[in-house]
């Protein structure tokens with residue numbers, strides 16, 4: 704990833720407080736269009752908190768306060784007139800545990816496009832459902848059982864269903880919070896391959912506990928520690944030649 708790619712998200716001096724407890728301190732970073740950027744760091748260092756800043760999911764947590772600025776395509780995501788539902792369609796999110804709606808496979812995908820008025824006719828909706836499932840690499844496995852419950856799929860299939868559901872509303876950025884941590888190695892590999900394909904069309908920001916995973920699939924990696932962004936660099940450089948001792952200690956397993 705060259706730094707000449709357009710900036711998709713720009714965070715400046717972002718701090719997050721849960722009540723009186725400050726979880727993030729002055730985080731600034733740019734996320735480039737069509738990159739995969741991974742957040743790593745020990746448990747509780749603030750990776751998920753920072754991820755949630757990018758589509759204002761922290762708004763849903765009581766006592767959580769965010770300061771600083773976050774621009775999406777140069778627009779402030781905290782401006783009062785911004786439609787948060789629209790923001791979360793533009794910046795979609797896939798969670799650690801697959802969480803399909805208790806509805807059919809078809810309805811899981813169709814729900815968002817219907818809500819956002821993206822399909823005028825049933826045929827348009829059918830097209831969105833099919834293309835989203837294809838892009839998530841799930842179509843062939845589910846095309847003959849679209850009316851069956853999404854919750855009846857395997858864990859890995861459910862996670863791809865959730866990715867398809869996110870894609871269905873045409874996001875620009877996909878936030879992934881440890882998307883493989885509940886999956887077995889084969890399902891994990893399928894999702895990793897999928898992420899590699901998805902970056903052609905989307906910008907992907909991913910939290911992972913798994914350093915090998917960050918090394919395999921991300922273009923850049925950000926290392927967080929105790930609420931601070933310690934080092935951000937090209938993934939290869941960060942893992943082979945970290946600039947700071949704290950990063951080196953973490954990636955070599957000296958703590959964490």
Ligand SMILES: Nc1ncnc2c1ncn2[C@@H]1O[C@H](COP(=O)(O)OP(=O)(O)OP(=O)(O)O)[C@@H](O)[C@H]1O
Pocket residue numbers: 721726744745746747748749750751752753764910912
């Ligand atoms: N909903 C919440 N209410 C209060 N404190 C929270 C909440 N969510 C996170 N925190 C606190 O904020 C800090 C950062 O947590 P966060 O979940 O962002 O870290 P993380 O690096 O993603 O951790 P993990 O890898 O364990 O998921 C921690 O001290 C955590 O206890």
